[in-house]
Amino acid sequence: xxxxxxxxxxxxxxxEDAVINCSSSKALYSVHWYRQKHGEAPVxxxxxxxxxxxxxxxxxxxxxxxxxxxxxxxxxxxxxxYSGTYFCGTERYQGAQKLVFGQGTRLTINP
Amino acid sequence: EAGVAQSPRxxxxxxxxxxxxxxxxxSGHATLYxxxxxxxxxxxxxxxxxxxxxVDDSQLPKDRFSAERLKGVDSTLKIQPAKLEDxxxxxxxxxxxxxxxxxQFFGPGTRLTVL
Numbered sequence: 498x499x500x501x502x503x504x505x506x507x508x509x510x511x512x513e514d515a516v517i518n519c520s521s522s523k524a525l526y527s528v529h530w531y532r533q534k535h536g537e538a539p540v541x542x543x544x545x546x547x548x549x550x551x552x553x554x555x556x557x558x559x560x561x562x563x564x565x566x567x568x569x570x571x572x573x574x575x576x577x578x579y580s581g582t583y584f585c586g587t588e589r590y591q592g593a594q595k596l597v598f599g600q601g602t603r604l605t606i607n608p
Numbered sequence: 609e610a611g612v613a614q615s616p617r618x619x620x621x622x623x624x625x626x627x628x629x630x631x632x633x634x635s636g637h638a639t640l641y642x643x644x645x646x647x648x649x650x651x652x653x654x655x656x657x658x659x660x661x662x663v664d665d666s667q668l669p670k671d672r673f674s675a676e677r678l679k680g681v682d683s684t685l686k687i688q689p690a691k692l693e694d695x696x697x698x699x700x701x702x703x704x705x706x707x708x709x710x711x712q713f714f715g716p717g718t719r720l721t722v723l
Contacts, residue, residue, distance in 0.1 A: 539714050595664055600648075
């Protein structure tokens with residue numbers, strides 16, 4: 498079942514913060530985050546495993562709330578290069594290696 | 609390290625015609641995926657290979673789509689005959705190790721337009 502991302506779109510000024518959420522109605526083993534720029538392939542950002550760990554990648558971090566089956570992606574002090582569409586991909590059980598992607602959140606950063 | 613290669617990058621065909629896409633994954637990657645990405649949506653898995661065996665093809669429209677991965681390396685995805693709703697970007701991705709939570713590396717995709 499496809500995870501639900503919110504919001505669908507965000508417009509920020511450079512330097513502002515954003516949070517993107519990814520929710521599933523099913524129990525998850527992991528959540529993967531990807532960023533896709535227009536006309537390009539999705540690029541991997543990070544993986545969150547069940548257990549609520551938080552990871553970081555430069556000024557982008559994420560958390561996974563196992564009880565809520567929800568992951569949140571945090572973009573701090575956004576840069577112009579952060580613009581793109583962010584997708585979460587959910588994995589139901591360990592070893593599945595099969596991701597179900599959300600519909601995406603389009604992030605626009607203006608100067 | 610070379611990335612995932614796909615060809616062609618763009619293809620325009622008439623409905624009811626046939627089309628084939630090719631993918632060469634990153635060397636040594638055991639798992640290969642084909643996704644369909646319709647404009648404005650997330651990638652949707654069509655088929656997953658592990659080496660040259662099919663792991664999951666539950667969402668592949670088998671009456672018109674077929675895929676193979678001979679020798680466990682490169683792969684082809686075919687559509688025969690194409691329908692208007694097949695217009696999409698077809699993404700190939702590969703992953704290094706089966707059974708673990710590794711990232712997927714995506715190719716640039718093939719943009720298919722069916723007229």
